[in-house]
Amino acid sequence: NAGVTQTPKFQVLKTGQSMTLQCAQDMNHEYMSWYRQDPGMGLRLIHYSVGAGITDQGEVPNGYNVSRSTTEDFPLRLLSAAPSQTSVYFCASSSWRGGAEETQYFGPGTRLLVL
Amino acid sequence: EDKVVQSPLSLVVHEGDTVTLNCSYEVTNFRSLLWYKQEKKAPTFLFMLTSSGIEKKSGRLSSILDKKELFSILNITATQTGDSAVYLCAVEVWRALTFGSGTRLQVQP
Numbered sequence: 001n002a003g004v005t006q007t008p009k010f011q012v013l014k015t016g017q018s019m020t021l022q023c024a025q026d027m028n029h030e031y032m033s034w035y036r037q038d039p040g041m042g043l044r045l046i047h048y049s050v051g052a053g054i055t056d057q058g059e060v061p062n063g064y065n066v067s068r069s070t071t072e073d074f075p076l077r078l079l080s081a082a083p084s085q086t087s088v089y090f091c092a093s094s095s096w097r098g099g100a101e102e103t104q105y106f107g108p109g110t111r112l113l114v115l
Numbered sequence: 116e117d118k119v120v121q122s123p124l125s126l127v128v129h130e131g132d133t134v135t136l137n138c139s140y141e142v143t144n145f146r147s148l149l150w151y152k153q154e155k156k157a158p159t160f161l162f163m164l165t166s167s168g169i170e171k172k173s174g175r176l177s178s179i180l181d182k183k184e185l186f187s188i189l190n191i192t193a194t195q196t197g198d199s200a201v202y203l204c205a206v207e208v209w210r211a212l213t214f215g216s217g218t219r220l221q222v223q224p
Binding site: 033035040041042043044045048058059090103104105106107108109 | 149158159203214215216217
C-alpha cells in the first residue's frame with residue numbers, strides 16, 4: 001500500500017492563478033479530508049468527505065473547492081490563489097467506522113507559495 | 116466554537132528528563148481525543164483516547180483523558196533527542212478533527 005499520496009510536493013503560484021492539489025489513497029477509506037497548516041499553528045480543516053459524492057465544509061473553506069467522484073481521490077482546487085493561501089496542505093484519510101479505534105493517515109503534504 | 120488549547124507552547128529539556136504536555140478542550144459532541152507527533156513532515160499518530168481514566172501506553176509515551184475536566188496529558192519519560200518534535204492534540208467532533216496549536220519539544224543532549 002502506498003497509503004496517502006499527495007502531488008505536487010511544492011508549488012509556486014501567482015496571485016489569481018488556479019490549481020488543483022491532488023490526493024489519493026489506496027486503503028479503501030471512506031473518510032478523507034484536507035487541512036492547512038500555517039507556521040506555529042495546528043492544522044485547520046478545509047473540507048472533508050465521508051464517501052464518494054459527499055463533501056462538506058470545515059473550519060476554513062473559503063477559496064477552496066473539493067469533489068469526491070471516487071473513493072480513492074479527493075482533489076482540492078484553489079479557484080483564484082491569494083497570498084493568504086500560502087501554507088502547507090495535508091490530506092488525510094481514515095476508515096472511521098463509528099466506535100472503532102481508527103487513526104487518520106496523513107499524506108506527506110504540499111507546500112504552496114502564492115506570490 | 117470548538118476550541119483545543121495546548122500548553123506549554125514550547126519546552127526545552129535535557130535527555131533523560133520526563134515531560135508532561137497538556138491539552139484542554141471545549142467542544143460539542145466529543146467523540147475522541149488524539150495525539151500526534153510532527154517532525155518536519157506529516158503528523159504521525161500516537162494515541163486515540165475515548166474513555167476517561169484509561170491510560171494508553173506505547174514505550175516511553177503514555178496518555179490519559181479526563182472527560183469531566185476536559186483535558187488530556189501526554190507523558191514522555193526518559194526523553195531522547197529523537198523525541199524532539201511538535202506534539203499536536205486534536206479532538207474529534209463528528210467526523211472532523213479540531214487541532215490545538217501544538218507544543219514544540221526540544222530535547223538537548
